[in-house]
Amino acid sequence: MPIRIYTSLEELLPCGKSAVALGYFDGLHAGHAAVISRAVAKAEEGFCPCVFTFTVKGGHPKAKPQDSEITAESQKRSLLEQWGVHLVLEPDFSEFQQMPPEKFVDEVLLHRMHAAVVCCGTDFRFGHRASAGVNELAALCRDRKIALEVVPPVTYEGERVSSTRIRALLEAGNVEQAAVLLGRPFAYDFPVAHGRQLGRKLDFPTINQAIPGEFVKLRRGVYASVTCAKGSFYPSVTNIGVRPTVDDHQPVTSETSIFGFSGDLYGQKVEVRLLKFLRAEKSFPSVQALREQIVIDSAAALPISRSYLDGEANYGRIGTLQSAHTML
Structure with missing residues (x-):
């Protein structure tokens, strides 16, 4: 079923009893997935799996300049x-920043989202x-006969998985570690x-x-x-930077050479997955020297990309991540 997104508390969600995952979910990382998966699992019991999250365009005490986006908005919704x-x-x-805890539970979770599980x-x-935490939420849910599941942090190598990390x-x-x-x-x-077409000349x-x-x-x-590209994945090599050899005053861009694909992608949203860092950005003494390095970079990237596409690489496997959940 296509996901439906509602962006205002003026809207009532058109669903019956729901299971609601609560959180900022800024990166949709493995820790966030652990919380959301608990709500999704409730679909087997007849509950509508929902997410309550929020944007911070109007300001938020946790929002800092360094809290940059890890996952673009369109990708969040797709995930x-x-x-x-x-x-x-x-x-x-x-x-909702002025809402007392009781009003948040009553107005948002019960009235708007029809929550039976949180x-x-x-x-x-x-x-x-931010006057209330999980203990207060547990008491409020208990009084309203809402089931609450609190999911402990997901950890990797003894440290919590977080967007900051x-x-x-x-x-x-x-x-690779981020994956x-x-x-x-x-x-x-x-x-x-549209770029400067230098890649074509090279x-x-x-x-x-x-x-x-x-x-x-x-x-x-x-x-x-x-x-x-056009619904299929291709091996590629990507440069993140400002092209110091030809123009080092441009904004940071992603330039990707796609192996085995030809076609017009201008104006389209194209997904690029970064698999392994190969070398740092540097300036070359000439365009010819840059071309020679691109040949070397392509040769280094191709087996890594093909290994991923062949399903042999272990990118993003989370078998060593640990979590559990607690019923309150």
Whole structure:
């Protein structure tokens, strides 16, 4: 069933009794998936699996300049649909930041979302000035005959999986470790824009995608990647940077050369998955030297990309991540 998104508390969700996953869910990483999966599992008992999350355009005490996007909005919605979520209520934080805890439960969870089951993480807080946590939520749910499931943090190598941890990995170029914490390869799907056509002149045509300023900072350099073009995935090599050899005053862009594909992708949202960091961004003494390096980069990227497409690589497998859930 296609996912339906509602962006205001003025809307009533058109569903019967629901199981609601609560959280900011800014990165949709493995920890977030653990919470959301509990709500989705309730579909087998006849409950509508829903997510309550929010945007922070109107301001939020947790929103800081370094809290850049890990997952683009369109990808978030696609992932939630793949995970089995039917409905999402995603108002701006400013719509409910003044609500006392009791009103949030009554107005949002009961009246708007028809919640019979609520799932959240151990650090979930709500109500005016984040005055209530899971203990208060448990008491409020108990009084209203709402079942509550609190999911402990998912950990990897003894540390909690968090968006902050993933951002640090991506800024360091460690996309392989980030994939483990995300539970999938790190990817983006920004629209393809016209570039300077330098790649064509070098016999390596590329697709160019501007990286928005609010998106997570990625280590500049070259990555082995795979790219979804016209519904199929192809091996590729991607450069994240500002093209210092030809123009180092441009915004950060993603330039991807797709092996085995020819066609027009301008204006389309194209998904690029970064698999492995190959080398740092650098300037070359000439365009010819740049072309020679592209040949080397392509040769290094191709076996990595093909291994992933052949299902031999272990990108985003979460078997070593640990979690459990608690009923309150």
